[in-house]
Amino acid sequence: MNGIASRQAGRPFSGSGMAAALALALPLACAALAAATATPPAVELDDEAAALACRSGARMVAGQSLAVPAEDLTPRRPPPGVPASDATVFRTTYDIASGSGTLARVPLVQDDDGSVRLLPPLWEASALLSGTAPAARQIYTLNPDSSPAGATIPFEWPRLSVAQRAALNRPPGAVTGAESGADGLGEARVAYLRGERIQEGTVFQPRAGLLGDAVHGVPVYVGPGASQPGDSAHAAFYSRTLLRRDAVYLGTNDGMLHAFDAATGAELFAYVPNMLVPALNELTAPGRAHRPYVDGPLTAGEALVRGQWRTVLVGSPGAGAQGLFALDVTDPAAFAGGAGAMWEFTQQDDPALGNVMQPVQVGRLQLRSTAAGPQYRHFALTGNGVNSYVADGAAGAGQGALFLLALDKPPAERWRLDTNYYRLDTPPGEPSLPAGLGAPALVADDDNMVRHAYAGDLQGNLWRFDFTGRPPWRTDPSMQSLFVARDAAGHRQPVTQQPKIVHAEGGGYLVLFGTGSLYGREERAPDTFTPQSYYAIYDDPAARARPVPLRRADLVQRSVDGASGDADFLVTGRMATIGAGDRPQGWYLDFADVAQSGERSIASGTLADGKLVFGTVVPGRDPCADSAGRVYVLDALAGLATDADGAALLSGSTGTLLPDFLGAPLMLRGDRVRTGREANGRLRIRRDTVIVQPGEVPRVVAGSAASWPAGRLSWREVANWRRLHRAAGGPAP
Numbered sequence: 209m210n211g212i213a214s215r216q217a218g219r220p221f222s223g224s225g226m227a228a229a230l231a232l233a234l235p236l237a238c239a240a241l242a243a244a245t246a247t248p249p250a251v252e253l254d255d256e257a258a259a260l261a262c263r264s265g266a267r268m269v270a271g272q273s274l275a276v277p278a279e280d281l282t283p284r285r286p287p288p289g290v291p292a293s294d295a296t297v298f299r300t301t302y303d304i305a306s307g308s309g310t311l312a313r314v315p316l317v318q319d320d321d322g323s324v325r326l327l328p329p330l331w332e333a334s335a336l337l338s339g340t341a342p343a344a345r346q347i348y349t350l351n352p353d354s355s356p357a358g359a360t361i362p363f364e365w366p367r368l369s370v371a372q373r374a375a376l377n378r379p380p381g382a383v384t385g386a387e388s389g390a391d392g393l394g395e396a397r398v399a400y401l402r403g404e405r406i407q408e409g410t411v412f413q414p415r416a417g418l419l420g421d422a423v424h425g426v427p428v429y430v431g432p433g434a435s436q437p438g439d440s441a442h443a444a445f446y447s448r449t450l451l452r453r454d455a456v457y458l459g460t461n462d463g464m465l466h467a468f469d470a471a472t473g474a475e476l477f478a479y480v481p482n483m484l485v486p487a488l489n490e491l492t493a494p495g496r497a498h499r500p501y502v503d504g505p506l507t508a509g510e511a512l513v514r515g516q517w518r519t520v521l522v523g524s525p526g527a528g529a530q531g532l533f534a535l536d537v538t539d540p541a542a543f544a545g546g547a548g549a550m551w552e553f554t555q556q557d558d559p560a561l562g563n564v565m566q567p568v569q570v571g572r573l574q575l576r577s578t579a580a581g582p583q584y585r586h587f588a589l590t591g592n593g594v595n596s597y598v599a600d601g602a603a604g605a606g607q608g609a610l611f612l613l614a615l616d617k618p619p620a621e622r623w624r625l626d627t628n629y630y631r632l633d634t635p636p637g638e639p640s641l642p643a644g645l646g647a648p649a650l651v652a653d654d655d656n657m658v659r660h661a662y663a664g665d666l667q668g669n670l671w672r673f674d675f676t677g678r679p680p681w682r683t684d685p686s687m688q689s690l691f692v693a694r695d696a697a698g699h700r701q702p703v704t705q706q707p708k709i710v711h712a713e714g715g716g717y718l719v720l721f722g723t724g725s726l727y728g729r730e731e732r733a734p735d736t737f738t739p740q741s742y743y744a745i746y747d748d749p750a751a752r753a754r755p756v757p758l759r760r761a762d763l764v765q766r767s768v769d770g771a772s773g774d775a776d777f778l779v780t781g782r783m784a785t786i787g788a789g790d791r792p793q794g795w796y797l798d799f800a801d802v803a804q805s806g807e808r809s810i811a812s813g814t815l816a817d818g819k820l821v822f823g824t825v826v827p828g829r830d831p832c833a834d835s836a837g838r839v840y841v842l843d844a845l846a847g848l849a850t851d852a853d854g855a856a857l858l859s860g861s862t863g864t865l866l867p868d869f870l871g872a873p874l875m876l877r878g879d880r881v882r883t884g885r886e887a888n889g890r891l892r893i894r895r896d897t898v899i900v901q902p903g904e905v906p907r908v909v910a911g912s913a914a915s916w917p918a919g920r921l922s923w924r925e926v927a928n929w930r931r932l933h934r935a936a937g938g939p940a941p
Contacts, residue, residue: 248606248643251594251666252728253500253527253563295876297326297906298429298456302421304498307413309421310334311458311466313473316876316906318898324906331473333458333466334419342403346477347464349485350533350549350619358619360549363402363480365395375486380493397492401463401480412492420462420501424526424565428457428506429470430519430537442510445517455540459502459523463488465533467540476540481523483531483554500528504563508537509570511586511615513550520550520615522588524564530555530596532564534588534615553613555596557623560609560631562596565727566647566706571658573612573675584657587612587630591645591663594727608634608645608665610673612681626680632687637667638700647706648673651717660749662719664703668693670719670745690747691758693723695739696798705812708820710844714787716748718794718845720820724808726827734829737806742822742840744847745794746786764792766847768863772805772826777863779842779849783856786845795847800863804829807838811872814899818854820844821873821899821910826865837866839873839901841910864909866901873909874900 295316302309312329319325347363353371354361361367368376377394393411396404400412408414433442433449454470464478480488484501491501504526511520519538525531531554542548555561568590575583592609612630623629637643648661661673670691675681693701701723708720724740725731745758764784770777777800784792799807806827813822819841826836840862843850849860876898899910 247597248637248639248641250598251642251644251725252730253595296330297874298427298458299326299329300422300425300427300458302423303416304421304423306416307421307461307498308334308416309419309460310417311419311422311427311456311468311473313456313470316900318876318908322908324898324900324908326906333468333473333475334417336473337403337418337475340403340475342399345402345475346544347402347480348477348543348548349480350482350552352482352552356620358549358551360543360546363398363478365398368398372482372485376489378489380490380496393492397489400492401488409494411494413494413496418462419466420460420464421498422458422460422503423500424503424505425459426505428508428521430455430457430508430521431470433510433517433519442517445510449519449538452539455537457506457508457521457537459504459506459525461498461501461503461528463491463501465502465506465521465523465535467537477543477548479533479535479543479549481525481529481531481533481552483529483533483552484525487529500526502526503528504565505567507567507570507588511570511572512584513586513616514618520570520588522568522570522615524568524590524593526565527563530561530563530593530600532561532568532588532590532613534613549619550615551613551617551619553611553623553629555600558611558625558629558631560592560596560605560607560633561611562593562598562644564590564593565704566591566593569648569650569661570615571650571652572656573658574678576678582657586615588615589613589648589650589658589661591647591665593646594642594644594666596644605633605636606639606643607636608643608669608671610634610645610648610661610663610671630680632673632680632682634665634669634671634687637665637669641700642666642702645671646704649707649709649719651709662690662707662709662747664693664705664707664721666702666704666725668700668703668723670703670707670721670743672747672749674749689757690719691743691745691794693741693743694760695741696760697739699738701738701740704810708813708815710815712746712748712787713785713845715750716746716788718786719745719747720813720844721745722809722813722822722824724810724824726808726810726825729831732806732827732831732835734803734806734831737802739802740799740808742797742799742809742847743794744786744796744844746788746792748788751788758793760796762793763796764794764847766795766797766842768797768800770800770863772801772807772828773865775865776861777838778859779840779862780859781846781848783846783848783858797842797847799824814873814875815844816875816897816899816910818844819850819899819910821875823866823873823901824863834868837868837901838863839866839909841899866907868904874902876900 297314297316299312299314311333313331314329315327348360349363351359351361351369353369373394376397377390379391403418431454433446456468456470459465464480466478467476469476502525504524506523508521518536521535521537523533533552534550536548536550568588572584572586575585590611597606610632614628617628645663645665648663650658651660652658658675664670672688672690674686702725704725710718712718722742766781768777786792807824809824813820821841824838843856846856848856849862901907901909
């Protein structure tokens with residue numbers, strides 16, 4: 209569902225106008241004037257592993273992550289060969305020193321005592337890849353100079369464009385475009401990148417394996433499509449997806465996005481983004497320094513593309529390049545026929561784009577209403593990321609921006625603003641701080657049409673974007689500032705994660721997010737530690753008055769008591785109903801003992817049965833020690849710890865200290881089980897949920913059991929929850 213919450217009549221899931229306008233407009237106008245003559249500082253982008261071991265000779269620790277198919281979001285059959293009662297995780301490890309990585313499909317089981325454990329892997333992709341002949345691999349790229357432009361071509365020396373061959377024929381460090389710097393090794397480089405190992409250790413860099421490291425990349429599992437009742441065209445598409453091979457996609461720092469068969473681990477194909485081709489010669493240099501390539505997030509979704517439903521995969525190189533790419537992965541075999549690469553979008557197309565470090569979202573927006581009915585278009589939605597303003601040949605202004613890139617843009621069509629893509633700029637902020645907008649969280653209606661988006665930025669602003677109007681969506685009040693995250697001393701706190709959204713009691717939403725960043729080694733230095741927090745901000749887009757940005761004083765505080773080395777923290781606070789009127793407009797929680805721990809929240813949380821589960825990273829004061837982590841389990845509406853039954857506590861323990869930080873918590877949902885009948889004879893359904901924190905030994909950090917009458921549907925399972933809930937006879941939310 210790509211971070212899309214559902215909406216019914218402006219409500220998803222369970223001052224005077226003139227004064228408000230002036231209160232918002234005057235600070236923004238002053239900020240714009242101050243920013244006009246200054247460029248914000250750049251964000252240092254280092255490999256996370258390098259940031260964790262920053263002194264010469266420090267131990268390089270292999271990192272790992274777990275990714276689980278999101279069965280709770282879309283109906284999917286279990287991956288092939290895995291019993292329906294078991295979960296499968298796709299586990300990656302990396303060794304940054306050698307630049308190699310692994311990807312394994314590992315069964316995860318829950319024992320009778322509630323703990324979880326990993327079974328031996330069913331396959332490991334790197335080993336399988338090393339046994340594949342280079343000539344047999346299906347590797348592709350995009351040729352921007354083909355006729356028509358944008359064709360998908362094999363990544364083979366004779367098939368590459370003139371510009372691509374020239375880039376690969378340069379020695380590492382040569383100036384781009386300098387033909388005199390060619391070394392004649394271009395064809396050998398392509399063979400090396402395809403897996404040829406004859407010249408390793410002599411002409412080219414030796415490799416521990418053919419699969420590169422995925423420092424920030426997380427596997428994405430794509431199985432059957434999502435069922436959408438009432439859409440006959442999509443129903444036919446869905447039926448076809450039941451017959452295709454399930455695939456696992458992973459971007460790595462060998463310059464490629466890899467697609468693997470989920471059943472066998474065999475590589476189905478690999479894609480080399482054209483925007484990275486000029487830097488591929490650096491991969492072959494003996495003794496090369498590690499650098500990112502396809503090291504950003506991936507998102508899978510479904511979109512109507514020129515009249516046909518397709519499965520699309522949208523990815524970012526992360527710190528590897530300032531750009532995005534979109535692939536049609538409906539049928540992985542289609543790449544061989546010249547289709548597959550849909551488009552690439554880089555800072556050369558729009559200088560406001562930076563390094564996109566968070567997942568892109570896929571959503572459907574209404575363009576206009578006609579006599580034949582509303583017209584829709586599917587877009588990839590993303591914040592502009594970081595460092596868009598760095599002087600690198602295509603620098604943008606020092607401000608945030610939300611991009612909407614049409615997924616149905618023909619490959620040969622050039623990018624044109626307000627035609628096949630849109631950009632909504634946020635006002636310039638403080639020029640002394642880095643700038644850039646993060647990943648949006650989307651709110652959709654019963655027709656799965658995006659109505660609103662919420663996103664935070666590096667200067668602590670929380671923005672709401674309104675798509676109830678028509679393109680280009682830049683007219684007032686399509687974008688509104690809801691809140692500025694500041695610590696108790698008034699210092700801004702960066703938001704580098706996608707928010708989460710839940711219903712507030714009585715209508716409106718709570719937008720949930722944490723603050724803090726960890727992009728480079730300089731942010732691990734103890735003298736840079738600043739207070740960070742977690743927030744829940746109330747918003748009701750249906751309210752007519754333009755909102756004045758909320759302040760910390762408008763929120764109810766949740767206090768955290770504890771020292772940096774404590775096993776758990778005590779979270780206390782008064783009970784309060786968050787909402788409109790005289791109620792608190794949200795809650796906040798300041799992390800404890802930050803001067804010693806450097807604790808911050810850099811990964812989005814997980815929502816399950818009323819609970820908010822999020823992890824934090826705790827660097828500590830030793831800049832070369834491994835970062836620890838903490839995991840918090842709170843009532844999403846109250847911001848307080850919960851008891852075993854999920855009820856909020858005035859005083860409760862959470863914030864459990866973990867020996868490492870390996871990503872966001874994972875949600876595993878069990879099968880629906882019939883538990884008996886009610887007095888009226890109606891069946892009751894039960895479904896268990898387990899929240900697991902990744903690690904060498906995965907740890908269960910929360911669990912719950914939801915029970916409902918048969919015919920009533922869970923809000924986590926369908927977009928139009930309220931309508932179906934009422935149709936099934938459920939009580940009013």
